[in-house]
Amino acid sequence: MNSLALFSALLIALLLTGCKPPSSSILEKGLIYCSEGSPETFNPQLVTSATTLDAISRQLYNRLLEFDPVDGSLQPSLAEYWQVSEDGLTYTFKLRDNVAFHSTRYFTPSRPFNAKDVLFSFKRWFDIDHPFHHIGGGIYPYFDSIQISENIQTIEAVSSKVIRLKLYRADSSFLSHFATDYAAILSAEYADHLLEKNTPELIDMQPVGTGPYILTHYQKDAYIRFKRHVQYWQTKGNIENLVFDITSQSSLRLAKLITRECDVIAYPVTSEMAILNNEDKVSLQAQPAINVGFWAFNTLKAPFDNPNVRRALAAAIDKQTILKAVYYGSASEANSILPPFSWAYQAPKQGNKPNASYNPDLAKRLLSEAGIKPGFTMDIWAMPIERAYNPNARKMAELIKENLKEVGIKVKIVSYEWNTFRRLLSEQKHDSVLIGWAADTPEPDNFFSPILSCASAIVGSNRAAWCNTEFDETISQALTVEGRENRKRYYAKAQKILDFEMPVVPIAHSTRYLAKQDNVYNINFSPYSSIGFSQVEKNQ
Amino acid sequence: MMYYLVRRLNLLLSTLFILSIITFSLGHLFPGDPVQNFSGLREFDYEQYTILQEKYKLDGSYIQQYLAFISQVFNGDLGVSFNSQSPVIDELFKVAPSSIELSIYAMLLAILVGIPLGFWAGLRHQKLIDYSLYSLSVIGNSIPLFWLGLMFILLFSLNLNWLPMSGRINLLYEIPQSTGFILYDILKSDLPYKSQALYDALAHLILPTLTLAMVPITLLLTTTRNTVIKVMQTNYIKAAQTKGLSTWQLAKRHVFRNTMLQVIPQIALAFNVLMTSVMVTEVIFSWPGMGSWLIEAIYQRDYPVIKAGLLVVSAFIVFIHVCIDLLHAFTNPLYRKL
Numbered sequence: 001m002n003s004l005a006l007f008s009a010l011l012i013a014l015l016l017t018g019c020k021p022p023s024s025s026i027l028e029k030g031l032i033y034c035s036e037g038s039p040e041t042f043n044p045q046l047v048t049s050a051t052t053l054d055a056i057s058r059q060l061y062n063r064l065l066e067f068d069p070v071d072g073s074l075q076p077s078l079a080e081y082w083q084v085s086e087d088g089l090t091y092t093f094k095l096r097d098n099v100a101f102h103s104t105r106y107f108t109p110s111r112p113f114n115a116k117d118v119l120f121s122f123k124r125w126f127d128i129d130h131p132f133h134h135i136g137g138g139i140y141p142y143f144d145s146i147q148i149s150e151n152i153q154t155i156e157a158v159s160s161k162v163i164r165l166k167l168y169r170a171d172s173s174f175l176s177h178f179a180t181d182y183a184a185i186l187s188a189e190y191a192d193h194l195l196e197k198n199t200p201e202l203i204d205m206q207p208v209g210t211g212p213y214i215l216t217h218y219q220k221d222a223y224i225r226f227k228r229h230v231q232y233w234q235t236k237g238n239i240e241n242l243v244f245d246i247t248s249q250s251s252l253r254l255a256k257l258i259t260r261e262c263d264v265i266a267y268p269v270t271s272e273m274a275i276l277n278n279e280d281k282v283s284l285q286a287q288p289a290i291n292v293g294f295w296a297f298n299t300l301k302a303p304f305d306n307p308n309v310r311r312a313l314a315a316a317i318d319k320q321t322i323l324k325a326v327y328y329g330s331a332s333e334a335n336s337i338l339p340p341f342s343w344a345y346q347a348p349k350q351g352n353k354p355n356a357s358y359n360p361d362l363a364k365r366l367l368s369e370a371g372i373k374p375g376f377t378m379d380i381w382a383m384p385i386e387r388a389y390n391p392n393a394r395k396m397a398e399l400i401k402e403n404l405k406e407v408g409i410k411v412k413i414v415s416y417e418w419n420t421f422r423r424l425l426s427e428q429k430h431d432s433v434l435i436g437w438a439a440d441t442p443e444p445d446n447f448f449s450p451i452l453s454c455a456s457a458i459v460g461s462n463r464a465a466w467c468n469t470e471f472d473e474t475i476s477q478a479l480t481v482e483g484r485e486n487r488k489r490y491y492a493k494a495q496k497i498l499d500f501e502m503p504v505v506p507i508a509h510s511t512r513y514l515a516k517q518d519n520v521y522n523i524n525f526s527p528y529s530s531i532g533f534s535q536v537e538k539n540q
Numbered sequence: 541m542m543y544y545l546v547r548r549l550n551l552l553l554s555t556l557f558i559l560s561i562i563t564f565s566l567g568h569l570f571p572g573d574p575v576q577n578f579s580g581l582r583e584f585d586y587e588q589y590t591i592l593q594e595k596y597k598l599d600g601s602y603i604q605q606y607l608a609f610i611s612q613v614f615n616g617d618l619g620v621s622f623n624s625q626s627p628v629i630d631e632l633f634k635v636a637p638s639s640i641e642l643s644i645y646a647m648l649l650a651i652l653v654g655i656p657l658g659f660w661a662g663l664r665h666q667k668l669i670d671y672s673l674y675s676l677s678v679i680g681n682s683i684p685l686f687w688l689g690l691m692f693i694l695l696f697s698l699n700l701n702w703l704p705m706s707g708r709i710n711l712l713y714e715i716p717q718s719t720g721f722i723l724y725d726i727l728k729s730d731l732p733y734k735s736q737a738l739y740d741a742l743a744h745l746i747l748p749t750l751t752l753a754m755v756p757i758t759l760l761l762t763t764t765r766n767t768v769i770k771v772m773q774t775n776y777i778k779a780a781q782t783k784g785l786s787t788w789q790l791a792k793r794h795v796f797r798n799t800m801l802q803v804i805p806q807i808a809l810a811f812n813v814l815m816t817s818v819m820v821t822e823v824i825f826s827w828p829g830m831g832s833w834l835i836e837a838i839y840q841r842d843y844p845v846i847k848a849g850l851l852v853v854s855a856f857i858v859f860i861h862v863c864i865d866l867l868h869a870f871t872n873p874l875y876r877k878l
Contacts, residue, residue: 026733030712216714220624221836222828223711243711252706252826259697259705 028540030241031520031533034253034262038220038246041136042207044184045125048141048440050530053181054266055244058524058532059226060102061184061209064093064118065175069526072343072442074179078113078210079163088170088482093118093163100231101187102214106206109189113210115157120188126152132191136204142182142440148174170480172487173443180440181530185210212534213242221246237522237536257282257515263538264516264523266531270328270391273513281518288341289512290527292334292447293389293436295380295400295505296463300428303372310502312366313432316407317400318358319507326396327508334506336495337437337447341527343484344444344491348499363407374408381414381433384421388510389436396434396507426460433463434507442528444491448475452503466503544869552862556855563851564609570843574598578609580619580628580844613851619844623837628848631833636852637720638708639829643811643818645745646752650810653753654760655803661761662768663787663795674765677758685817689751689824696747704744706826713737748825752817756810763806767799801872808864815857 039052044061047053064079076082079093099113123130125140126149143149151174153166167174177183190208194200207215212234213226224244228236245262247253253265254272258279268276268284276284297304297313304310319333338345380400382393390396394415401411416424425433439446450456453475454467471494478490498504514525519539524532567577575581575589578596593599597608612618618628661673697705708722709715713733715725723745726738771777772795780790822831830849837845 026712026736027710032711225711225714241712241714245707245711247706247826255693255698256706259701261704261706261710 031239031263031538032243032245034247034256034265035244036266037248041204043204044181045140046136053530055224057181057530059213060207060211062211063179063183065179067179067528069524072528074175078185089167091165095161099210099233101210102208102229104214107190107208114160115163116188117185118163119157120191121186122155135200148177172479173445176441176443235535239536242533263520268513268515270330276515283518285514285525287512287525287527289388289510290339291389291438292337292506293508295432295434295507297432298428298430299464299466299503306370307501308366308370312363314502314505315359316363317403322396322399323508326392327510331508331510334509337506338444339509342444344488346492360406377410379412379414379431381430383435384415388512389438393434428465435463445479448494464503471497548862548866555858559854563847564606566847577843578619580622618848621845622842623840628844635830635833639818641721642748643814645749649749649753650756650760654757655764658761658764659768661765663791665769677761680754681758685820686824688754692747692751703746708744709741748821748827752821755813755817759810764803767802768795771795771798804868808861811860812857
């Protein structure tokens with residue numbers, strides 16, 4: 001009881017003095033990142049959720065290749081260099097020497113990284129007979145969705161430092177998959193150790209990687225603690241302890257940044273930008289994200305099966321107002337599905353895109369030509385959740401409703417709970433929908449195949465249910481030809497078809513934000529990957 | 541005294557019995573399969589299902605089921621959390637110490653501040669100090685807790701930047717958890733950054749403790765004040781006054797003891813208020829205790845946690861209440877004859 005009384009007295013004394021705690025080296029050499037949610041697993045192969053990838057992918061693991069954070073080109077990582085055969089079917093990777101795996105309280109590796117680890121990591125998702133394939137559910141969402149395993153003929157270790165991969169058919173986007181967050185390299189030795197102990201499922205919960213940090217403690221919905229991997233093979237920053245403080249409320253993250261309880265915060269929302277800009281010692285980093293928010297028409301239903309009607313509707317909406325009211329100026333106007341910094345993007349030429357800009361007169365004319373009478377009623381489905389590519393679909397729908405009223409079209413806004421919404425959408429019950437797409441690689445194909453190909457119309461991820469054989473052929477050819485310039489030509493053609501057919505109206509490419517204290521530098525905050533703290537520096 | 545003790549214990553046991561019945565019924569009343577609600581497991585095969593059904597006697601009568609449930613509770617088996625799939629009892633041991641710690645400090649603060657101020661106001665009845673303290677306590681009592689907490693955050697954390705606004709300690713300090721009472725754990729550890737960590741933990745404690753203590757302080761202040769005024773008006777005090785005793789001597793010899801006898805049961809009442817307020821306070825200050833844990837469980841429809849939380853929190857309140865009642869009876873012979 002005496003000590004309690006002493007504490008209380010201390011409490012009061014502290015309040016009266018209101019002084020700052022003495023500085024401590026543990027705080028100077030540590031960094032707190034306030035993230036928005038708990039990771040579902042500690043293996044990036046098993047998820048596509050950005051929250052999970054941010055927490056684990058770049059802190060715990062490396063991949064064979066990396067995307068350059070500036071231009072998205074492929075850079076060596078665990079593979080020192082690589083070769084592609086002339087026919088584009090054989091890929092050979094030379095692996096780096098002396099890369100150490102994490103020594104943790106649950107596992108101490110006896111050897112550095114080698115070809116066995118690459119074989120293990122790839123075979124886990126690609127070979128259904130692999131002992132670890134079905135551990136953790138047997139679903140590898142990213143690799144399954146691009147159907148990459150169907151194209152892999154063989155994968156073998158030529159030596160302990162060389163891996164060779166053979167494909168059935170050439171695919172110029174193939175290499176880029178090995179730089180995505182999902183292509184993490186796990187330890188084969190650790191996997192064997194777990195098999196011996198008969199606890200293989202621990203591989204996804206107690207991770208062992210080669211990344212810059214080692215997981216030390218995780219408490220769900222509270223925090224994740226990492227400590228520096230002292231034998232990390234790449235340049236290190238001056239941070240010894242990294243903590244992810246899980247704070248789901250965005251306003252709380254903002255407040256904790258202001259009180260300096262967080263060094264860096266995830267996803268500040270656009271309406272908080274003004275506060276952040278006025279705050280001293282806090283800076284905002286912006287990065288165009290590889291995404292697009294669009295308005296898709298159900299091309300299976302009349303009159304949306306008529307390209308003239310779709311073009312008319314596209315011309316009837318004022319994208320500038322939408323950018324101001326929905327994105328608070330944090331997005332750029334989209335005139336293509338591809339974001340402007342994609343290498344395959346081509347700026348529209350004057351006169352090339354007659355329907356790209358707001359033109360209600362043209363819209364009225366096209367509508368009357370298509371036989372649409374004033375008073376025509378249509379649905380706009382607005383997705384019920386916030387996404388960077390569309391922070392407020394409902395508000396966007398309201399604005400479009402006003403625009404369409406001017407050209408004589410009545411709009412009914414429809415929304416359901418997110419899971420029901422997606423189900424009904426796949427059943428093509430909608431007239432039109434406000435939705436979007438965020439890509440995983442800088443590859444242009446990632447914007448075309450999953451959302452506009454005929455295959456995706458069957459799977460249901462093509463929200464316009466649009467299938468155009470010429471477009472489909474063009475995007476498949478773009479994958480088989482060599483050289484960016486050649487591929488660019490095909491993608492330009494594909495975009496031209498989209499401009500004319502207008503199954504979806506691209507609306508905006510949004511920006512991704514990160515807010516941090518001024519004394520924190522070198523965060524890997526790139527549009528091509530999740531957040532990375534390997535080289536982060538903190539000054540006092 | 542013995543008779544009184546038996547009566548109180550009887551009250552304690554019967555309340556706990558009713559509580560256990562309510563908690564047991566929730567397993568059937570919550571939506572979903574009772575096997576899931578009782579065990580907390582989300583997925584199981586047929587074999588596991590039958591084992592669990594047998595364990596909770598779910599194919600038997602309600603009485604059998606209740607007995608099975610109670611025996612599980614006594615074995616410390618409260619099922620597993622839907623959300624984290626870890627045993628509820630483990631989670632409870634993780635979060636309970638931080639709530640208890642916060643409540644103890646707040647209660648201590650309330651006693652140390654509320655009662656002396658109440659005395660002061662009572663002894664200075666109808667003087668400036670009485671009016672001021674009484675008005676302050678009325679204001680303090682009328683301010684909603686969440687608003688007060690937010691105002692503290694706004695002033696001391698966001699504007700003045702004096703104190704942290706969330707959590708128990710800066711997460712960069714890694715404190716080995718032995719008892720869960722953070723200050724004790726820090727003092728016991730041999731960490732190189734012990735003093736800084738202690739300072740940081742104390743700084744984190746100030747705002748939640750102040751917020752949580754506000755209502756009990758005003759409650760104890762008002763009760764003490766009113767009791768002192770009443771005691772001061774009694775004949776024996778008047779007699780003592782005519783004997784020429786100073787106010788201080790009066791207070792020391794007569795008023796203090798007679799007032800405390802009536803204030804002690806109020807501490808129990810204040811404790812009740814505290815237990816409900818601690819939930820709100822924890823949410824405002826992101827304090828990782830039972831309040832945040834239960835509210836998160838409500839959001840996530842985590843029935844095993846809601847059930848266990850209800851049982852444990854209410855049993856704890858009843859237990860404390862009876863303890864203070866007994867303490868009161870022990871110190872006040874008049875009371876136990878009632």
